[in-house]
Amino acid sequence: MINIENLTKKFEKITAVDNINLQIKEGEIFGLLGPNGAGKTTTLLMLTTLKPPTSGTATINNFDIIKQPDMVRKSIGIVFQDPSSDEILTGYENLKLHGWLYDMPDDLREQRIIEVLDLVDLTNRKDDLVKKYSGGMRRRLELARGLMHHPKVLFLDEPTLGLDPQSREYIWKYIEKLSKEKNITIILTTHYMDEADKLCDRLAIIDSGKIVVIGSPKKLKKDLGGDIIRIKAEKLNIDALKKLTYVKNITNCDGEFCLTVEDANLNLQEILGIIGKVDSVEIRTPTLDDVFLHYTGRGIRESSSEGGWAEKAMHMRSK
Amino acid sequence: MGELKGIYALWYREVKVFTRERSRVISSIINPLLWFFIIGGGLGASVSFGSINYQTFIYPGILIQTALFSSIFFGVYIVWDKKIDFMKEVLVAPMNRTSIFVGKILGGSTDTLIQIIILLTIGVVFIATGVMSGINFNFFTIFVTIVFLYVTTVGLVSIGLILGSQMESPEGFQLIISFVIFPMFFLSGALFPINNLPSWLAPFILANPVTYAVDGVRGVLIGFSRFSLVYDFLIICIFSIIMILIGTYAFKKMKI
Numbered sequence: 095m096i097n098i099e100n101l102t103k104k105f106e107k108i109t110a111v112d113n114i115n116l117q118i119k120e121g122e123i124f125g126l127l128g129p130n131g132a133g134k135t136t137t138l139l140m141l142t143t144l145k146p147p148t149s150g151t152a153t154i155n156n157f158d159i160i161k162q163p164d165m166v167r168k169s170i171g172i173v174f175q176d177p178s179s180d181e182i183l184t185g186y187e188n189l190k191l192h193g194w195l196y197d198m199p200d201d202l203r204e205q206r207i208i209e210v211l212d213l214v215d216l217t218n219r220k221d222d223l224v225k226k227y228s229g230g231m232r233r234r235l236e237l238a239r240g241l242m243h244h245p246k247v248l249f250l251d252e253p254t255l256g257l258d259p260q261s262r263e264y265i266w267k268y269i270e271k272l273s274k275e276k277n278i279t280i281i282l283t284t285h286y287m288d289e290a291d292k293l294c295d296r297l298a299i300i301d302s303g304k305i306v307v308i309g310s311p312k313k314l315k316k317d318l319g320g321d322i323i324r325i326k327a328e329k330l331n332i333d334a335l336k337k338l339t340y341v342k343n344i345t346n347c348d349g350e351f352c353l354t355v356e357d358a359n360l361n362l363q364e365i366l367g368i369i370g371k372v373d374s375v376e377i378r379t380p381t382l383d384d385v386f387l388h389y390t391g392r393g394i395r396e397s398s399s400e401g402g403w404a405e406k407a408m409h410m411r412s413k
Numbered sequence: 414m415g416e417l418k419g420i421y422a423l424w425y426r427e428v429k430v431f432t433r434e435r436s437r438v439i440s441s442i443i444n445p446l447l448w449f450f451i452i453g454g455g456l457g458a459s460v461s462f463g464s465i466n467y468q469t470f471i472y473p474g475i476l477i478q479t480a481l482f483s484s485i486f487f488g489v490y491i492v493w494d495k496k497i498d499f500m501k502e503v504l505v506a507p508m509n510r511t512s513i514f515v516g517k518i519l520g521g522s523t524d525t526l527i528q529i530i531i532l533l534t535i536g537v538v539f540i541a542t543g544v545m546s547g548i549n550f551n552f553f554t555i556f557v558t559i560v561f562l563y564v565t566t567v568g569l570v571s572i573g574l575i576l577g578s579q580m581e582s583p584e585g586f587q588l589i590i591s592f593v594i595f596p597m598f599f600l601s602g603a604l605f606p607i608n609n610l611p612s613w614l615a616p617f618i619l620a621n622p623v624t625y626a627v628d629g630v631r632g633v634l635i636g637f638s639r640f641s642l643v644y645d646f647l648i649i650c651i652f653s654i655i656m657i658l659i660g661t662y663a664f665k666k667m668k669i
């Protein structure tokens with residue numbers, strides 16, 4: 095459905111997207127996961143023909159984004175990162191405008207408006223001005239709008255950025271429903287690990303414009319080869335630990351040590367023996383955070399306030 | 414067909430938003446009236462040109478002033494559309510950029526036209542009630558005035574869109590007021606006759622397309638002009654066509 099070849103975008107000083115190659119299958123929910131500034135939005139803008147690539151290209155629904163931008167635009171829908179509905183129009187008017195822009199026949203347009211408003215539960219607010227909507231409602235309206243013309247491929251740029259937990263759950267529900275009922279191919283970007291984990295069939299971790307690794311969330315976590323032992327200690331005899339065959343990886347996470355260990359439950363005793371005095375220990379199954387850390391050497395939560403908050407709360411309790 | 418519907422959509426949005434924001438409509442009418450009563454009335458107490466009282470003299474100038482400010486502001490306003498992602502929503506639709514430009518022009522010029530018609534209506538009421546005198550309102554003069562102002566407006570909206578399409582952020586707004594709108598207004602003859610200009614000033618005024626719009630409208634409404642109506646009309650038509658062409662090009666090249 096989507097085939098990206100050597101896609102690159104350079105701005106004056108930086109390479110925002112660096113030689114990306116990707117194939118995305120029909121009906122898939124595919125995620126681009128990466129911290130702020132990783133190049134996710136730039137990638138999406140190139141795929142949706144709004145920004146010309148510096149080099150490389152992509153095909154969407156078998157149309158080339160550079161040579162056949164009009165055909166590409168007919169095949170896609172997009173929900174942008176920033177608000178893109180008109181506040182001084184009502185929800186209904188925004189949708190009607192969209193129908194006109196996409197040259198939908200009048201009766202089909204009205205029918206779809208009813209359908210998508212129902213899908214995102216905004217039917218009874220359709221005649222309110224968008225400026226009276228909450229952030230979550232506005233996002234849902236834009237989601238409805240992106241779908242209205244039944245695109246083959248739907249792009250979602252940070253669909254739940256800045257929303258409260260309840261709205262996020264809602265949006266997730268709609269995205270899953272869409273993918274199931276309409277068999278739309280969905281490409282979403284996010285810097286929320288939980289979102290990527292929950293929604294995506296497959297995802298690509300992207301950092302500084304480069305794809306670091308691609309796979310299903312399950313496989314990515316499994317590929318780490320064990321559980322995570324997080325240790326807070328003065329110092330660690332890293333060389334000795336590296337000699338243990340079941341220790342797959344040692345990284346520094348926020349000033350503590352994270353060890354990826356096969357059969358962590360069985361091997362914890364020996365590890366602690368080598369380390370000696372520790373301040374705290376935590377064993378857990380790997381999350382996408384660990385996957386990110388493993389491949390990039392940095393935590394994604396450095397740029398994500400939510401993860402950081404939970405993290406700090408954990409620390410407080412362990413003290 | 415598809416393009417026409419898209420153009421209609423953009424027009425609909427602009428006009429709906431404009432008429433919904435009552436404060437915008439009201440302030441666009443209040444300002445010209447302040448000019449009319451305060452500058453026109455104040456200076457009019459001691460200034461007149463022949464038999465033409467100053468207040469009467471600047472009425473056509475105030476119509477143009479309204480068109481000038483409203484049109485250019487409208488065009489430059491697309492920086493806001495760019496700042497939020499509304500512009501992207503339009504650009505990602507399967508519609509060509511020329512149509513988007515045309516939709517914007519039609520929307521902006523309609524907004525301006527609404528204001529002009531309100532001011533003309535007020536003018537007619539002023540004449541009927543004797544607040545103002547010496548303006549020759551009839552179907553023909555009103556029709557010609559509207560055509561003149563509409564053609565000028567299209568060119569001015571294009572200027573605004575050209576500037577807006579090149580601007581990255583709204584910070585340049587103030588510069589545009591100082592370096593585009595005010596010079597075009599003050600150097601247009603909206604406030605003074607252009608028959609005996611000092612030689613250093615004349616080239617600026619004669620190079621300003623707005624001058625010919627003022628001259629034409631003033632000629633029609635109060636019979637006071639320097640050039641012939643046809644000459645004035647020709648110049649503003651050429652001006653608007655050139656601006657449309659540049660604008661179409663600027664829109665095609667517009668980055669987001």
Ligand SMILES: Nc1ncnc2c1ncn2[C@@H]1O[C@H](COP(=O)(O)OP(=O)(O)O)[C@@H](O)[C@H]1O
Pocket residue numbers: 105106108110128129130131132133134135136137
């Ligand atoms: N128009 C632009 N000009 C210069 N740099 C840009 C522009 N747009 C994005 N960038 C830079 O490109 C990088 C990637 O940005 P972006 O694609 O928005 O990242 P993300 O969506 O993953 O947060 C960032 O470093 C950003 O500052």
Ligand SMILES: [Mg+2]
Pocket residue numbers: 134135136175251252
């Ligand atoms: Mg982004």
